[in-house]
Amino acid sequence: GQNIDQPTEMTATEGAIVQINCTYQTSGFNGLFWYQQHAGEAPTFLSYNVLDGLEEKGRFSSFLSRSKGYSYLLLKELQMKDSASYLCAVLYSSASKIIFGSGTRLSIRP
Amino acid sequence: SQTIHQWPATLVQPVGSPLSLECTVEGTSNPNLYWYRQAAGRGLQLLFYSVGIGQISSEVPQNLSASRPQDRQFILSSKKLLLSDSGFYLCAWSSGTGYNEKLFFGSGTQLSVL
Numbered sequence: 001g002q003n004i005d006q007p008t009e010m011t012a013t014e015g016a017i018v019q020i021n022c023t024y025q026t027s028g029f030n031g032l033f034w035y036q037q038h039a040g041e042a043p044t045f046l047s048y049n050v051l052d053g054l055e056e057k058g059r060f061s062s063f064l065s066r067s068k069g070y071s072y073l074l075l076k077e078l079q080m081k082d083s084a085s086y087l088c089a090v091l092y093s094s095a096s097k098i099i100f101g102s103g104t105r106l107s108i109r110p
Numbered sequence: 111s112q113t114i115h116q117w118p119a120t121l122v123q124p125v126g127s128p129l130s131l132e133c134t135v136e137g138t139s140n141p142n143l144y145w146y147r148q149a150a151g152r153g154l155q156l157l158f159y160s161v162g163i164g165q166i167s168s169e170v171p172q173n174l175s176a177s178r179p180q181d182r183q184f185i186l187s188s189k190k191l192l193l194s195d196s197g198f199y200l201c202a203w204s205s206g207t208g209y210n211e212k213l214f215f216g217s218g219t220q221l222s223v224l
Contacts, residue, residue, distance in 0.1 A: 031211055042200055042215040043154070050209065087153060089213070096142045096161050096206050097169075098213055102153035 002028075004101035006088050011107045017076050020104045022088035026069040030093030034062050034073045037085045037103070046073065046086075075106075083108045112137035116201045116216030123223055129174075129188040131219050133201030136182065141203040143184040144213070145176055148198040160184060161206065196223045 004024045012018040024032070031050040035043035047055060049064035049071060061074040073086055088101040116133045123129060135141050142161050146154040156169045158176035166176050173192050177185045184201060201216040 033211075033213060035213075040198075040220075042218050045212050045214075048211050089154075091211060096204075097156065097159060097167070098144060098202075098204070099156055100146070100154040105151075 002090065002092060002097075002099050004088055004090055004099055006086075006101045006104045008102065009105045009107070011109060012075075012078055014078055014080060014108055014110050016078050017074065018078060018106065020073045020075075020086050020088075020106070022071045022073075022101060024069050024071075024088075024090045024101075026066065028092040029066065029069070030091045032062075032064055032071050033087075033089040033091070033098070034060075034071075035087040035089065037087055039085075043087055078108050080108050080110070082106065112203075112214065114201065114203055114214055114216045116219060118219060119217065120220045121222070123191050123221065125193055125223055126190050129186070129191055129195070129221070131186040131199055131201075131221075133184045133186075133216055134182055135203045138182070138203070138205070140181060140206070142206040143178060144202040144204075145184065145186050146200045146202065148200065150197075154200065158186070191223045193223050196221055 006022045033048050034046040037043040047062040049062050054063045059076045064071045085103040085105050087103045091098050113136045144159045145157040148154050159167050160178045174188050199219045202213050204213045
């Protein structure tokens with residue numbers, strides 16, 4: 001199987017930091033995506049990790065551990081507009097298959 | 111630059127009617143193409159993907175089919191829609207290199223089967 005697990009919902013406070021975790025099955029793994037999706041819209045690309053470690057892009061950072069089958073998305077200095085669903089997805093190279101997790105709905109409170 | 115076109119944006123169809131959703135990509139060649147469906151408040155379910163003309167991989171047995179008649183055209187079809195086919199359908203493409211990858215999405219089709 002290619003189960004991808006992430007929390008269903010999270011709540012955080014404006015200005016704070018939040019970490020959204022994602023675990024996946026490592027067999028056939030090639031890389032991991034993070035996407036942001038607002039209701040009724042198509043997902044927008046945040047990051048793609050292939051190598052272990054942390055990649056930072058402004059307020060958003062993404063971490064990958066290939067051996068542990070684990071990734072997280074770190075959002076800093078949260079803003080109200082960050083309220084959205086965050087989707088973790090894995091590229092399985094054997095078939096160019098890209099599988100998404102169920103998404104984490106993040107709510108930001110003032 | 112590359113662009114992806116998906117239409118229509120919204121569609122209301124009666125149960126038992128046929129369906130055809132079309133997706134085209136411009137500005138790239140031999141892309142990997144994907145169809146996803148998203149139920150309200152849920153994640154993206156991979157329906158079909160294609161790595162080349164005429165090559166279709168199906169992920170979930172269902173009432174739908176896909177075809178890739180041209181390199182940059184991907185079509186999702188059904189002969190008879192079910193109520194459970196309602197959802198937000200997204201077409202996407204990637205370069206398929208496996209390095210510095212990015213999955214680009216169309217704007218989606220909201221399908222309501224009544």
